[in-house]
Amino acid sequence: MIDLGHPLLKVLAALLMLIVWRRWAPLSYWYVLVFPRKAVWLRWTWRHVASGCGLTKKRHRWWFTTVPGLVASTGVVQVKRRFQRVAVDTKPWMGLPRPVRYGFRITFHLLDGQVPDDYAKVCERLAHAWRIEAVRVVGSRPGRVTLQGITRDPLTHVAPATPPAEPRDGWRADDLLRPIVGVLETGAAWRMDLRLIPHWMNAGATQSGKSNLINALIVGLAPQPVALVGFDLKGGVELSAYAARLTALATSRDECLDLLSDLIAVMGARMLACRRSGVRDIWQLPDAARPIPVVVLVDELAELYLTADKAEKDQVTRTATALLRIAQLGRAFGIHLVLSDQRIGSDLGPGVTALRAQIGGRVCHRVNDPETAVMTLGDLDPDALVAARSIAPELPGVAVITGSDGRWYRARSGYVSTTTAEHAADTYAGVTPSWNQVAASGLGHELPSPDDTPELAA
DSSP states (O other): OOOOOOOHHHHHHHHHHHHHHHHOHHHHIIIIIIHHHHHHHHHHHHHHHHHTTTTEEEEEEEEEEEEEEEOOOTEEEEEEEEEEEEEEEOOEEEOOOOEEEEEEEEEEOTTTTTOOHHHTTTTTHHHHTTSSSSEEEEEEEEEEEEEEESSOOOOOSSOOOOOOOOOGGOOGGGTTTTOEEEEESSSSSSEEETSOOOOOEEEETTTTTHHHHHHHHHHHHSSOOEEEEETTTTTTTTTTGGGGEEEEEEHHHHHHHHHHHHHHHHHHHHHHHHHHTTOGGGGSSSSGGGGOOOEEOOOEEGTTOOSSSGGHHHHHHHHHHHHHHHHHHHGGGEEEEEEEESSSOOGGGGHHHHHHTTOOOEEOOOSHHHHHHHHHTTTOOOOHHHHHHHHTTSTTTTTEEOOOOOOOEEEEOOOHHHHHHHHHHHTTTTOOHHHHHSSOTTTTOOOOOGGGGHHHOO
């Protein structure tokens, strides 16, 4: 007979319950069992961690000290006690750690002379000292900085993005031009907010997840009342699968130049409409007069800048000028750029460098050469370059991106197959506006509401 009351069996049963709890309910396991112990340990070791990371400051304080005196003949040491000013290390004040889904957040009071960037520079040191995946600065205000510790990498397993099953569930008015394409390393949703950051540069080597991000954008934008315009100089093999949802698609250099000229004309008409209405951008216009937003998807950006002979040099110059004008002025008039390429370097010419300066959103997947990472992320924190160069090939979709707060984050787009994106394009083909609707100045045009989308799709 097995004695079920044996202490060893009770211990084994408790261990088994903990393993099952951690496996099937990791969130409650973290909140109830792990976080309280972690919070106590963080507070207990903070003085040593702050000193090791260079976050302490020397301050003079009055201290009651013991000064050795003479040694008596009996061997007893005579001491003198007195007050004196001594230099001591002062650590930043740490608030109570607060648990979040994939870690914790802590607010620190900055010492005199400290700024939030001082903490951003030692995030990697803090992560190693705290035995966690990563540490990021997630907020700051005068005299305060908030750090988030990430205990488990949420990018290891990202749920595939799926289009809505019904057209009625396609989009909400608040989500217009704000598609969710994946997950940030903080566990929050990765939302490519084109209203906040109007233009994006998407760089990545083959099989790095660059095309998957485009598929996720197609799935997120297909239900919305926006015009999708494609530039695909690979003969249309990349974007032609979504032709049902594209208002226009250019597959040759001549077609690209003509389509860019048409977009410039559309931008000029919208500029005139805004000036007549006394507003600065189309979002200040009434709904009935607001033009349709346009999202321009460019695949293989380098093909627009490469020249085989002198005859193509004029075309490249005109193309570069048109793209630069759209990047400079398009935000206010509802024209947004998403530029993708395997390699983006200064050797493509000054047009690419000037265009890059106008692109606020950056997405850098795994790349084959350091120059592409520098071209994409060079004006951000140098640590972003290190993170981009360390992306493993077995993690497609992982990228270093710019956040809406101006900081960089690791992120991963949810897997979206070409078949899934093509199905979303076919499902919402009825929402696709014609070029005549896009080219209208906006007077008399009414932006469809979410309730009208099923009828449009039908």
